[in-house]
Amino acid sequence: MREGWILGIESTAHTFSFGLVDADGKPRPSVSDTIRPTEGGIHPREAADHHVELSSQLLRKLLDDNSIKASDLAAVSFSQGPGMGACLRTGAAAARTIAEHLDIPLIGVNHCVAHIEIGREQCGCDDPILLYVSGGNTQVIARLDGRYRVLGETLDIGIGNMLDKFARKHGIPFPGGPVIEKKALEWVSKNPNPSLKGLELPYAVHGMDLAFSGLMSAANKLVSEGEPFEAVCWSIQEHAFAASIEVAERALAHTGKNEILLGGGVACNQRLRDMSEIMCNERGASSHCPPRMYCIDNGTMIARLGWLELISGRTTSLTHSGIDQEMRTDQTPISWP
Amino acid sequence: MEAWIGAQRLHLGAEAEVISGSWFGRPAILKKRKPRGWRHPDLDKHLTSKRMTNEIKLTIWLAEMGAPVPAIWDVDIEEGTIIMEQIDGKPLIEVLQSKQYDDKLLHNVGKAIRFFHRNAICHGDLSTNNILINSDGNAILIDLGLATREYELEGFGIDLHVLHEILRASHPNIENAMDEVLAGYVELDEEMGQAPEAPGGQPPSAKDVVKRLEQIMRRVRYHGG
Numbered sequence: 065m066r067e068g069w070i071l072g073i074e075s076t077a078h079t080f081s082f083g084l085v086d087a088d089g090k091p092r093p094s095v096s097d098t099i100r101p102t103e104g105g106i107h108p109r110e111a112a113d114h115h116v117e118l119s120s121q122l123l124r125k126l127l128d129d130n131s132i133k134a135s136d137l138a139a140v141s142f143s144q145g146p147g148m149g150a151c152l153r154t155g156a157a158a159a160r161t162i163a164e165h166l167d168i169p170l171i172g173v174n175h176c177v178a179h180i181e182i183g184r185e186q187c188g189c190d191d192p193i194l195l196y197v198s199g200g201n202t203q204v205i206a207r208l209d210g211r212y213r214v215l216g217e218t219l220d221i222g223i224g225n226m227l228d229k230f231a232r233k234h235g236i237p238f239p240g241g242p243v244i245e246k247k248a249l250e251w252v253s254k255n256p257n258p259s260l261k262g263l264e265l266p267y268a269v270h271g272m273d274l275a276f277s278g279l280m281s282a283a284n285k286l287v288s289e290g291e292p293f294e295a296v297c298w299s300i301q302e303h304a305f306a307a308s309i310e311v312a313e314r315a316l317a318h319t320g321k322n323e324i325l326l327g328g329g330v331a332c333n334q335r336l337r338d339m340s341e342i343m344c345n346e347r348g349a350s351s352h353c354p355p356r357m358y359c360i361d362n363g364t365m366i367a368r369l370g371w372l373e374l375i376s377g378r379t380t381s382l383t384h385s386g387i388d389q390e391m392r393t394d395q396t397p398i399s400w401p
Numbered sequence: 402m403e404a405w406i407g408a409q410r411l412h413l414g415a416e417a418e419v420i421s422g423s424w425f426g427r428p429a430i431l432k433k434r435k436p437r438g439w440r441h442p443d444l445d446k447h448l449t450s451k452r453m454t455n456e457i458k459l460t461i462w463l464a465e466m467g468a469p470v471p472a473i474w475d476v477d478i479e480e481g482t483i484i485m486e487q488i489d490g491k492p493l494i495e496v497l498q499s500k501q502y503d504d505k506l507l508h509n510v511g512k513a514i515r516f517f518h519r520n521a522i523c524h525g526d527l528s529t530n531n532i533l534i535n536s537d538g539n540a541i542l543i544d545l546g547l548a549t550r551e552y553e554l555e556g557f558g559i560d561l562h563v564l565h566e567i568l569r570a571s572h573p574n575i576e577n578a579m580d581e582v583l584a585g586y587v588e589l590d591e592e593m594g595q596a597p598e599a600p601g602g603q604p605p606s607a608k609d610v611v612k613r614l615e616q617i618m619r620r621v622r623y624h625g626g
Contacts, residue, residue: 206570213570219559219621260443267448269547271526271563306440313415318494318528318571342439347413394570 072367076147141370216272511585
């Protein structure tokens with residue numbers, strides 16, 4: 065095996081991203097681009113076209129930014145799943161091409177596990193419960209018996225998807241989450257200590273599972289009944305984040321662990337981070353959240369997980385490099401500490 | 402004589418702190434729901450009082466129906482405390498980890514869940530911490546804060562799905578654990594016949610609930626199978 069850099073390629077959904085870790089697994093910032101549809105949601109085919117078009121220029125920029133040549137790469141890893149098929153295929157195709165061309169190992173990795181591992185690397189936490197909150201995923205994950213296992217998840221849509229859909233209905237383009245956060249802050253600054261009276265929404269916690277579509281419908285109804293948009297944005301956050309944090313706390317109580325790690329795009333939200341911090345303080349646990357660039361989808365996390373797999377002696381043959389849209393978090397054996 | 406004498410904290414749950422002790426000399430536990438600082442106070446108050454009232458009302462209803470639930474001895478809604486009978490039993494999570502149990506164990510768990518469902522109650526939080534196993538190997542479901550009255554298939558299916566996910570995640574080495582639970586779940590209907598009429602109607606049959614669970618498993622995002 066050649067000593068050198070590991071390239072990571074992320075393409076599960078709207079973001080195409082290349083990232084690097086060095087021979088010691090130390091991350092370098094990713095070079096990414098995200099498709100932002102002018103209207104409607106993400107169409108997998110359009111996202112895939114976007115990824116293919118930008119592929120070579122993003123990779124070029126990553127190599128230039130780090131002053132390295134393609135021949136300095138020791139291995140290439142890519143998101144093998146879960147995600148949108150058309151998008152995953154673009155990343156996988158790029159990875160196979162690079163691996164074949166440079167004659168270096170190829171490593172297919174699980175996107176969700178990559179979120180956990182970059183979070184552990186960035187935050188220095190040891191054995192956390194991951195609250196993974198993104199557009200497509202909302203899961204509570206713990207390492208148990210040599211795998212990352214899903215203790216609870218959304219029964220309908222991902223929390224980020226709920227935020228984006230609500231925003232879209234009210235004329236805010238993708239990604240809607242950050243705008244909802246801004247509107248919520250405006251409501252709080254205009255109304256210090258706001259009351260939830262008249263702004264109540266469903267709070268769907270089933271053990272460690274969650275649901276968000278009822279909350280979204282009820283929030284749309286509040287807006288159509290004339291409640292201020294900012295107020296509804298604030299109420300959505302208060303309800304949806306509280307439910308997520310409660311489920312994370314249930315996972316702490318169930319497993320006896322004492323660290324929370326946040327990951328996924330919605331983990332960029334300061335209110336969610338604050339709630340996690342308070343919850344952990346109240347029960348003597350600690351809350352961790354990687355920098356925003358490593359919460360959202362990024363190639364660096366794929367490189368980091370590829371590096372962990374590589375030092376554990378696992379690579380992916382060309383015949384086994386097919387994508388898996390429904391790849392499960394507990395499919396990956398975890399052989400590193 | 403002092404009514405309540407606390408001894409030690411048994412568990413710091415997400416819902417409440419559970420303390421063992423005695424009430425008028427009898428072994429008891431005190432369940433205290435503390436305000437959660439991370440939740441908006443309006444939401445927190447609403448959830449706490451709703452969950453406490455649920456727990457009390459439904460525990461009493463289930464006791465009347467003959468379920469082995471703890472007796473409730475004292476309640477203070479303002480303080481968020483409930484004092485109840487201490488049930489003799491070990492959490493299922495510990496029994497499964499100890500690997501010392503007979504093959505009827507998970508059947509009995511399924512039966513205990515079905516007994517709730519037959520009486521139109523969803524437990525709402527079926528983790529392996531909330532199922533106690535007594536010295537006879539029977540299962541007792543505790544912690545009814547998230548319990549609801551239910552008549553729709555979906556609610557019962559989700560109730561089972563929560564346990565399915567936890568068994569798979571926390572006890573992956575026990576093969577077919579959920580199948581065992583479901584076998585007991587269906588068995589109870591075979592033993593007792595159709596579910597009795599509950600106040601809001603007829604709860605669905607065990608077989609129909611199991612079919613719905615299978616649909617839910619296929620539907621959830623990436624972890625169906």
